[in-house]
Amino acid sequence: MDLIYNISAKELAIRRLPALLVTLALELMGGIVIDVLSGVIEKYVLMVSFMPTISALSGNLGLQAGSNT
Secondary structure, eight states, X not given: OHHHHTOOHHHHHHHHHHHHHHHHHHHHXXXXXXXXTHHHHHXXXXXXXXXXXXXXXXXXXXXXXXXXX
């Protein structure tokens, strides 16, 4: 546990960078899917309005699963 507290902010940011880049890539893929399905989105506006909630819940679930692991 002492190792965590001895890491500089710069080193911690560098270690975190790969996870952030993977997240960015996944979010960009999600944006591409939304762009491709824009016609469906316009048709089912009410259902699509829940997309941010589902995204937030899945992010929280992933964070909790990672913490438990």
